[in-house]
Amino acid sequence: NNQRHSNNDARRPPKTFMPTNGASRTSRKELLDLIGNNPGGHLDESSRFKFETKLRAYANTPNVDPSDVLFAIGSSVYGTNISFPVQEQTNGSKPSDEEEKETNIIIDFDYMKAFMKDVFLSYGVKPVHAETCSEVLIEADRRGIDSHGFGRLKPIYCDRMDQGILWPDKPIDVIKQTDTTALVDGNLGLGLYIGPHCMQMAIDKAKKHGVGFVVVQNSTHYGIAGYYATMATDAGCIGLSGTNARPSIAPTFGVEPMLGE
Structure with missing residues (x-):
């Protein structure tokens, strides 16, 4: 079983808490250290509980900033929502819906x-x-x-x-190659590292022989195609990159999706 958490965990709705007036000894650094020292902690029940406890305590820190990215991480990654009371404006009125929508969290x-x-x-x-x-x-x-x-x-x-659809650390095998071409098997590893590896192969061949074509089988989603074309242009080459995709667009005058995007 390749599942890292149970179906019950996957369906569990985020918990929502209101800060209390009690003082807190939890510092922001403690939470950052907790994330940094255990990046997979959101997959573990005890680690999630520990993060939840510390985040609730941090929310009680005097003058804590409700827009702190840690609360966004708590909500989206650890499933812990901290609901802060709506602060009144200087004139005693609550912020309008438009003003609330303009509140953004910027993450570096x-x-x-x-x-x-x-x-x-x-x-x-x-x-x-x-x-x-x-x-x-x-x-x-x-x-x-x-x-x-x-x-x-x-x-x-x-x-x-x-789900076992792709794998975190599969080898990249070269099935066959010539001076200017290669057929590579990604073994269902992450396309995000298979793609750069194969584009670099193509660049190396082009630098030596004038042109390089590399085709990959058994790869997976590899992100934006433009990343790989840019790898080539940064190396002083002309780069082309493309991939197959599930049918999601109907042809002109068609009804059934047949083209990838």
Whole structure:
């Protein structure tokens, strides 16, 4: 059984708590250390409980900032919601709906990348591959391609590793190759490290022989195709990258989805 948590855990709704007036000795650093020292803690019941307890205590810290990213992590990763009372404005009125919508939480790209790397490491991905995987994903966010960045970490990669659809640390095998071509087997590993490996092979062949084509079988979702084309242009080459995809678009005048996107 490759599941890392039970179905009951997957269906459990996030818990919501209101801060109390009691003083707290939990510091922000304690929570950050808890995440950093155990990046896979959200998959463990006892670790989730420990994080929940400390987060609730931190919420009681005087003058704590409700927009602190730790509360967002608690909600989205650990399933613990801290519901702060609505603060009144100086005129005694509550913020309008539009004003509440304008409240954004800004998370630094480096922080997001480090978090994703820790998650990959917790699944058994090799450090060098975890670094590559997190870099491919965060580059999508840097370019404004939100559909293929941080938001895909759980549903596309973590969930599929949990389900045994893809694997965290499979070898990359070269089935056959010539000076300018290669056929590679990804063995259903993470496409996020298979893709960069194969594009680098193509670049090396092109640098030596003028052109390089590498085809991969048994790979998995590899993020944004533009990442790999950019690898080539950064190396002074012309880069092309493409992949198959599930049918999701109907042809012109068609009804049934037949084309990938």
